[in-house]
Amino acid sequence: MSLRIALLGLLTTAGAASGYDLTKKFGVSINHVWQAQHSQIYPELVKMEADGLITVLEEGARGRKIYAITEDGSRTLREWMLDFHPTAPPRSETALHTFLLPLLETDEAIEAVTRLREHFATRLAQLESIPPAPEGYRFGQFALQLGLAQSRACLEWADGVIDQLKASSR
Amino acid sequence: MSLRIALLGLLTTAGAASGYDLTKKFGVSINHVWQAQHSQIYPELVKMEADGLITVLEEGARGRKIYAITEDGSRTLREWMLDFHPTAPPRSETALHTFLLPLLETDEAIEAVTRLREHFATRLAQLESIPPAPEGYRFGQFALQLGLAQSRACLEWADGVIDQLKASSR
DNA sequence: GAGCGCATGTAAGCTGTTACATGATTCT
DNA sequence: AGAATCATGTAACAGCTTACATGCGCTC
Numbered sequence: 001m002s003l004r005i006a007l008l009g010l011l012t013t014a015g016a017a018s019g020y021d022l023t024k025k026f027g028v029s030i031n032h033v034w035q036a037q038h039s040q041i042y043p044e045l046v047k048m049e050a051d052g053l054i055t056v057l058e059e060g061a062r063g064r065k066i067y068a069i070t071e072d073g074s075r076t077l078r079e080w081m082l083d084f085h086p087t088a089p090p091r092s093e094t095a096l097h098t099f100l101l102p103l104l105e106t107d108e109a110i111e112a113v114t115r116l117r118e119h120f121a122t123r124l125a126q127l128e129s130i131p132p133a134p135e136g137y138r139f140g141q142f143a144l145q146l147g148l149a150q151s152r153a154c155l156e157w158a159d160g161v162i163d164q165l166k167a168s169s170r
Numbered sequence: 171m172s173l174r175i176a177l178l179g180l181l182t183t184a185g186a187a188s189g190y191d192l193t194k195k196f197g198v199s200i201n202h203v204w205q206a207q208h209s210q211i212y213p214e215l216v217k218m219e220a221d222g223l224i225t226v227l228e229e230g231a232r233g234r235k236i237y238a239i240t241e242d243g244s245r246t247l248r249e250w251m252l253d254f255h256p257t258a259p260p261r262s263e264t265a266l267h268t269f270l271l272p273l274l275e276t277d278e279a280i281e282a283v284t285r286l287r288e289h290f291a292t293r294l295a296q297l298e299s300i301p302p303a304p305e306g307y308r309f310g311q312f313a314l315q316l317g318l319a320q321s322r323a324c325l326e327w328a329d330g331v332i333d334q335l336k337a338s339s340r
Numbered sequence: 341g342a343g344c345g346c347a348t349g350t351a352a353g354c355t356g357t358t359a360c361a362t363g364a365t366t367c368t
Numbered sequence: 369a370g371a372a373t374c375a376t377g378t379a380a381c382a383g384c385t386t387a388c389a390t391g392c393g394c395t396c
Contacts, residue, residue, distance in 0.1 A: 002263050003383080009270045020347050033269045035260040040384065042349060062347050062392045081273055084282065086264045086289045090205040091356095093172050094256045099203045099313035100179045103251055112254065119256045143269035146327050153323035157316050173355080190375050210356060212377060232364045232375050261384095343396090350389075357382080365374070 001080075003044055006034040008053065008069055008077040013139045016057050016068040019045050032127065033143050048073070101161075106169040110162060117158035124151035171250075173214055176204040178223065178239055178247040183309045186227050186238040189215050202297065203313050218243070271331075276339040280332060287328035294321035 010025050011017060017025070022045075023038040036044075045067060048054045053073035057066040069077075094116065101109050127147045180195050181187060187195070192215075193208040206214075215237060218224045223243035227236045239247075264286065271279050297317045 001382095002261070002266060005270075006266055009266070009273075012273065013270075018347075019349095023347095030266075030269060032258070033262060033265040037385070038348075039350080039386080042347095060347095063349095064347060077270075078273065081267065081270060081282065082278065084263075084267045084285075086267070086286055088202070088289075088293055089259065089262065091172070092203060092259065093254075094259075095203040095313050095316060096172060096176055096179070096200075097251065097254045097256070098316055099200060099310050100175075100183075100247075100251060101312050102309050103179075103182065103248065108252065112251070115254075116256055119258075123258055139272050140269050142271050142331050143265050145331065146265060146268055146324070149323040149327040150320055153319040154316070157319040161312050161315065188375075189377095193375095207357070208376075209358080209378080212375095233377095234375060341396100344394085346391100346393075348390085348392105350387100352385100352387085354385080355383085358380085360379075361377080363375085363377105365372100367372080368370090 002034065003036055003040065004048060004053070005077060005080050006030060006036070007041070007044065007048065008073050009139075011054065011067065011069040012074065012077060016066050018060075018064050018066050020064070029140065032147050033140075106165055110165045110169075113158055113161050113165065117155065117162065120151055120154040120158060124148065124155060127151060172204065173206055173210065174218060174223070175247060175250050176200060176206070177211070177214065177218065178243050179309075181224065181237065181239040182244065182247060186236050188230075188234050188236050190234070192237075199310065202317050203310075276335055280335045280339075283328055283331050283335065287325065287332070290321055290324040290328055294318065294325060297321060 006026075007022060010022055010030060014025060014029070019038065019042045023036070023041055026034065026036050026041075045054065045065075049056065049067070051072075052070060053076055054067045055070055057068045059065050097112070098116075101112065104112060127144060130144055132141070132144070176196075177192060180192055180200065184195060184199070189208065189212045193206070193211055196204065196206050196211075215224065215235075219226065219237070221242075222240060223246055224237045225240055227238045229235050267282070268286075271282065274282060297314060300314055302311070302314070
């Protein structure tokens with residue numbers, strides 16, 4: 001379901017586009033929020049057209065098909081936005097690793113958490129490099145703020161854990 | 171792969187157990203970090219036994235099979251812990267919803283974010299109700315701290331967004 | 341005409357969800 | 369005797385990844 005929503009969202013926020021264009025967009029704008037490969041996108045667009053959520057506006061060179069969202073598609077997207085109820089993501093490899101940290105010796109654990117810290121710092125830097133919305137109210141603005149808040153929290157957590165581990169090794 | 175790791179981790183931290191026991195454990199101890207249904211666990215245990223990571227210690231009443239981790243299993247788990255490199259989770263329904271918030275009218279968006287806020291508050295309360303490790307260095311302790319830090323960050327984010335939306339509606 | 345980027349597709353395989361199915365034991 | 373719980377499995381399906389496959393159009 002969410003892939004459809006992401007595609008409908010992109011077609012709304014960025015206008016009509018081909019599967020190829022949409023694939024590229026998943027690599028940039030919406031990237032920190034949702035991702036998909038072309039092998040998943042092309043078949044999904046075919047199904048969405050069959051369901052009347054999008055239409056082919058034109059067929060260009062090299063079999064390029066430009067899709068646009070339909071009334072039905074807009075309604076579906078809006079309903080999803082209004083109905084949405086969050087659920088906690090049930091699986092996180094990083095959290096699993098963290099859960100099992102006491103399996104390692106203290107110095108090994110410090111090394112492992114330092115690696116995590118690096119990762120969080122890199123992610124934070126990436127998000128900080130995205131230019132903020134200039135004014136008003138833009139797509140992705142709030143998601144970016146959420147990503148920043150979470151990255152900062154993770155970074156602080158890693159620093160705290162490293163301190164705890166160092167204290168316990170003395 | 172990670173399901174295996176979670177199972178090996180549980181067999182290490184909580185000792186030998188049946189598929190049924192492990193299923194229940196995914197419903198409590200490790201629950202905020204990883205989850206699995208019995209329909210996924212039973213076949214996985216069979217494959218893990220075939221791969222020599224676990225063995226059947228005894229077969230009890232009602233076909234109950236008690237599994238224990240093997241040397242090979244412990245080595246695999248330890249190697250995973252040492253090799254682990256985090257990756258950013260590429261998909262979050264909540265972040266996608268957040269990304270598309272500007273599709274809604276301001277008052278609708280406020281309502282939607284208020285629902286998110288509720289969700290984060292509930293999650294935080296759940297994690298806070300887990301008793302902290304009494305002393306020293308326990309399995310799950312750092313993962314719990316991570317969950318708390320992230321939940322608090324999400325809650326603050328929601329409050330900030332609600333403020334921004336209210337300011338923009340005036 | 342060789343190579344690159346554009347553009348779309350298919351297939352195999354893994355992970356995870358939901359539902360179906362069965363039988364044993366314990367408790368009331 | 370009936371219900372609840374213990375205990376294990378299978379099947380169908382959805383979502384996603386990786387790899388394979390093909391052909392057009394532009395530029396050097």
